[in-house]
Amino acid sequence: MNILILGSGGREHALAWAIRQNPKCDRLIVAPGNAGIAALARCAQLAITDGAAVTAFCEGHAIDLVVIGPEGPLAAGVADTLRAAGVAVFGPSRAAAMLEASKAFTKEICDACGAPTAGWARFTDAAAARAHVARTGAPIVIKADGLAAGKGVTVAMTLPEAEAAIDAALGGAFGAAGAAVVIEEFMPGEEASFFVLVDGTTCLAIGTAQDHKRAGEGDTGPNTGGMGAYSPAPVLTPAIQAQVMDEIIRPTVAEMARRGTPFQGVLYAGLMIEDGRARLVEYNVRFGDPECQVLMMRLGAQALDLIHACAEGRLSELCVTWADDHALTVVLAAQGYPGEYAKGSVIGGLAELPEDSARMMFHAGTAERDGQIVADGGRVLNATGRGATLAEARARAYDLAGRVDWPQGFMRRDIGWRAL
Secondary structure, eight states, X not given: OEEEEEEOSHHHHHHHXXXXXXXXXXXXXXXXXXXXXXXXXXXXXXXXXXXXXXXXXXXXXXXXXXXXOSHHHHHTTHHHHHHHTTOEEESOOTTTTHHHXXXXXXXXXXXXXXXXXXXXXXXXXXXXXXXHHHHHOSSEEEEESSOOTTOOEEEESSHXXXXXXXXXIIIIITGGGGSSEEEEEOOOSEEEEEEEEEESSOEEEEEEEEEOOEEETXXXXXEOSOSEEEESOTTSOHHHHHHHIIIIIHHHHHHHHHTTOOOEEEEEEEEEEETTEEEEEEEESSOOTTHHHHHHHXXXXXXXXXXXXHXXXXXXXXXXXXXXXXXXXXXXXXXXXXXXXXXXXXXXXXXXXXXXXXXXXXXXXXXXXXTXXXXXXXXXXXXXXXXXXXXXXXXXXXXXXXXXXXXXXXXXXXXXXTTO
16 A cells, blocks of 8 residues: 655654554655654655645555544545545544534533533633633633644633633634633543544544653643653553443444534543543544554554554454553653744764664654754654563663753653553
């Protein structure tokens, strides 16, 4: 097969690494890719949110399967354009991608199908939103309704903090994404991620993970896109996973189909677990980043078979083959992230890194300039290890991270602390 992956981050590098291992992959192109991806696939410049441009590229390069990495092309309806042209694509339609593109839409789906989640209300008027918060009290959660690149959520522990979050969102801090806010009940507990492939009807669980959102050790500091992750997540026991499938995932998929907008792709459920039960925090409609890195480390070559079957509506024919293993990834980020950070610093030591099925350095935000690899983003590298135990996977990941010569970067030293 000739395969095209859309995206340029660590998620897409991990997808490319797993897919490349499968002998069914004849040719792999990633658009736009990054410096790390370029070592195993052709990178192409392409406007990935332009469905017509992506379709024309596929026709010109005899692409058999498109794997959409980030949420932008999904929200833009690229999957719809590809399907209309007869191209197999992994990723939901624009209508189904509303599960991520609108927090309020997801809450409406949950209400319709009875999926357990936090109580909520939606507002476009700041005064009405502040009045609601005053009645409800803190702690409380304020979310920009739309896609805000992971920056639109505030867990407000005080009323002034909640009011400031409302004013920021409705005042334009997140652009169109903050035209409305969803205010939610605060849910105590432990957060974890559950990943399920869906082909419109069949649901196939493909793994659990836990990430670390805060920039500082001990889960302190500002929220980020994720500073590390590990899989599996011990808090998601088999009993809780069964509850999530029965009460959250399958009812959601059935409701989406009932509405005439069947979901096809990966459904990433962010969950809050308390007293042995899970409630839905939010859905994403693509692989998480950096959770994808640990999932791909564990799935390996079978990832392509699963993705292809999902795209063709054949998930009922497959099952996931898990090794009894663990994976952990550590994010190396630019100093200052998630605030202001500099680009262009040279990263040394990458060419000498050991990379195999047990350890891999995935590139998240790099570029190649004058023969050198430079930082080109906030989250730059993902040092990833796999092992028979989480401790072994963690040791391999940190060993890999420690070999990188990049004074302008930083990392958390406690990834995996909840499980260990």
